[in-house]
Amino acid sequence: MSTRSTAYAAARARKGLWQASRVLVLRRVSQFGFLALFLSGPLFGVWIAKGTLASSMTLGVLPLTDPFVLLQSLAARRVPATTALIGAAIVTLAYALLGGRSYCAWVCPVNPVTDLAAWLRRRLGITRSAKLRPEWRRWLILAILAVSAATGTVAWELVNPVTALHRALVFGLGYGAMGALAVFLFDLLVAQDGWCGHLCPVGAFYGVLGRVSPLRVAAPRRAACDDCMDCFAVCPEPQVIVPALRGERTGSGPVILAGDCTLCGACVDSCPERVFRFTHRFDTRTDASAVPPSRPARAGRAPSPPDALERSAP
């Protein structure tokens, strides 16, 4: 599949290196920036954010609590103290406004790990992948809440590789690194985008919040799409692109509305025709003047969507 190994190549050639990797660079800055807020204290004695992603206190005034962790506590029939409730309300509101799964692409410490696995997959030409259903993770949410209720524990936190990796990085524990290693191997060798795209209930929960988010990615210049398939090759949730990009025929708007979209902007970076951009969900304008470039058909391009697309078909 040359599509995967050459993704970004056309974008780089046409837009330049910066325009073809701008969002990715910003994402890495964001991810490591969030980590730095937690690490400046233990490393340099400058305390900005204390705690972990499960619950934190920033500068002694801003409490933040992961709403999915809090929900497990509630399922275990424990009403947490006010600080945690306020913190969870702030986080819920923030992600409901800023994209939900933007947590996954811009904050989560596991994302660089799974991005690395996906990148290696493309580089090494690994195309074999176990077929998992993206709906899985939403069923896992239900199972986790049921287990929390039945056992009276915050059950997922016993195994959650996301908070475990963050704890490992911030507090220097070993298991988090092990869990992340397992996720890396799973994504590299077993299933493409296996963890973030199919299993992780934390991301799935933020995806539910993101369904109402005003901040979205859209394809206003979809008329310029020449079906190079690069966006599908780099998107961790390729099924979300279809209605927006191909909507002209079906009457769908150009905004990617699916909660599964992580707002990672890989489509924005990788598209040589600048079809995608960040915008708000009510921005349904499309650029009618956009036309596909009259380029010779490129050899080796897949004529139909890669199998990543069919994964989402019911």
Add this chain to the structure above:
Amino acid sequence: MAKAPASPPPAVPARRKALADMARLAGGAAACGVMLAGFAQQSKARPAQALRPPGALDEKAFLSACVRCGLCVRDCPYDTLHLADWADGPALGTPFFEARKVPCEMCDTLPCVKACPTGALDPALTDVGKARMGFAVITSRETCLNLQGLRCDVCYRVCPAIDRAITLEPTHNARTAKHAIFEPVVHADACTGCGNCEKACVLAEPAIRVLPLQVAAAAQDAHYRRGWEEKDKAGQPLVDAPLKLPTRLPGQNGGAP
């Protein structure tokens, strides 16, 4: 254009397929759930040497409230608290300390309790003297130096609640027949389980250890009532005074000689 009605729509097979699909997903999630539930139950077994921070709810309630954020660990000025890693024993990511390594220094201001966002460390605890992290027990009477008749006294001297949580009780030394044994005795009404005694025990293996409350400090059965306490409460004997018998010494009360 009168044609025979079209063959029955394929709704039923489609629905059946959707249901089967759903059952498959639900079954998979249930399988994961059952394994996770087993693991969650297992996580309630906390090893005896792992103590919770001051104000921690009882273990069952604690595991439903603690979100493993580590804020208590961060605010502990003595680096007493740690988050549990995989091999440590307590539920992953929960805060604990081992008295023999670093005991709780019982800060008056209770920074760990104040840092807890969820109330897993109960904010109702404002007096550290009322904390019950565990209970100190002389676990090795055969090696405790004081119980051999020496004057070690270290556990007693380091106890932040000296003379209340640990007292020295003199008893007869039967071995020498002329010395005393000063036995360290721990009192449940004052011992917070801070672990300073266990940390300070001079032996290679401590003779005094802090054990979890459910192991070491059993609650009295609710139906027991202590007669002497009930008597104090009532302000009078609870039963009629016993018969007063005459003293029958010679020459008194006109008794027989």
